Amino acid sequence: MDENQSYRKSSENNAVFDTSKSLLQEIPGHFHQKANVRLWVKRDDLIDPEVSGNKWRKLALNVVLAQHQRKEGILTFGGAYSNHLLATASACSRVGLKSIGIVRGEELTAASNPNLRRCAELGMDLIFISRTQYDCRCEASETEMWKARYASYLLVPEGGANYHGMIGCQEIMQELPFTADHVFLAQGTTATSCGVLVSLPEKAVLHAVPVLKGFDTLAEMRALLLPVLLDAETVDDYLKQVVVHSDAHFGGYGKWTSDLEQFIYKVRQAINLPLDKIYTGKAFYALMQWLEKTDFTEPVHVVFIHTGGLLNG
Ligand SMILES: *Cc1c(COP(=O)(O)O)cnc(C)c1O
Numbered sequence: 001m002d003e004n005q006s007y008r009k010s011s012e013n014n015a016v017f018d019t020s021k022s023l024l025q026e027i028p029g030h031f032h033q034k035a036n037v038r039l040w041v042k043r044d045d046l047i048d049p050e051v052s053g054n055k056w057r058k059l060a061l062n063v064v065l066a067q068h069q070r071k072e073g074i075l076t077f078g079g080a081y082s083n084h085l086l087a088t089a090s091a092c093s094r095v096g097l098k099s100i101g102i103v104r105g106e107e108l109t110a111a112s113n114p115n116l117r118r119c120a121e122l123g124m125d126l127i128f129i130s131r132t133q134y135d136c137r138c139e140a141s142e143t144e145m146w147k148a149r150y151a152s153y154l155l156v157p158e159g160g161a162n163y164h165g166m167i168g169c170q171e172i173m174q175e176l177p178f179t180a181d182h183v184f185l186a187q188g189t190t191a192t193s194c195g196v197l198v199s200l201p202e203k204a205v206l207h208a209v210p211v212l213k214g215f216d217t218l219a220e221m222r223a224l225l226l227p228v229l230l231d232a233e234t235v236d237d238y239l240k241q242v243v244v245h246s247d248a249h250f251g252g253y254g255k256w257t258s259d260l261e262q263f264i265y266k267v268r269q270a271i272n273l274p275l276d277k278i279y280t281g282k283a284f285y286a287l288m289q290w291l292e293k294t295d296f297t298e299p300v301h302v303v304f305i306h307t308g309g310l311l312n313g
Pocket of ligand 1: 053054055083084159161186187188189190191192193276279280307308309310
């Protein structure tokens with residue numbers, strides 16, 4: 001664990017991205033109208049417009065690792081609208097690392113959308129591959145191929161979903177000035193959820209809101225947690241603290257309805273909280289639904305982690 005300590009120290013010294021900008025916004029009781037509930041939003045979206053939310057949490061230690069290993073840059077993967085690609089391009093350009101983005105879709109170019117354009121502008125080299133090849137990105141032969149071809153780059157999986165990404169997300173909970181009873185967040189790869197889960201008090205509940213349809217949250221989390229916690233029983237113990245809200249995906253990844261758009265508009269008007277349509281809008285919606293149908297006999301502290309995503313959604 002000494003190694004982690006030193007990564008953490010170096011990430012704290014990295015003043016480019018100041019996580020103290022992540023304020024805790026209390027949502028007034030008249031908005032949720034629930035007795036015994038105090039609700040806060042942990043505004044990680046305020047860390048930086050481009051390296052926003054959980055993306056900096058997941059990149060922080062990967063950037064330090066790349067610097068530590070004297071790599072030239074970071075090579076990573078994402079879709080055309082990936083917040084993670086943009087965050088990687090932006091973070092790397094500001095700390096003096098190069099970046100390569102492997103993008104899903106061979107028909108695309110750097111001019112296909114504003115997200116890719118901005119990545120290219122920040123100096124990211126974009127390599128477009130077919131969906132079939134992209135879907136194999138986690139296979140050993142594929143990762144070995146990319147590693148061999150770009151040996152001077154640190155390979156970071158899609159969404160920053162590796163050990164270092166997960167560990168970086170532990171810091172979110174450590175910044176809270178109180179103990180949370182319930183934590184809500186939107187879920188893609190589950191790296192953020194895993195980092196938050198292992199830093200959660202034993203009695204607290206993690207509410208995961210997958211934005212993909214038919215997503216197996218517990219299986220995905222198990223796969224990420226096992227190499228860290230080392231034994232399956234410990235992993236299952238942790239997973240008992242997870243509640244999955246699997247019906248708030250609004251049709252699946254990248255899909256939404258006018259109801260969701262209206263909800264996002266209403267929240268912005270009422271409590272000045274900006275949400276995106278791909279991730280945080282869905283998760284905040286699930287939180288409101290859950291509050292509505294749950295009665296609290298004891299006072300509870302509920303925290304919604306705002307994972308960012310406002311530029312692309
Ligand atoms: C990437 C992203 C997520 C998903 O985080 P995971 O760690 O992959 O589960 C959630 N919210 C926003 C806004 C994101 O950009």
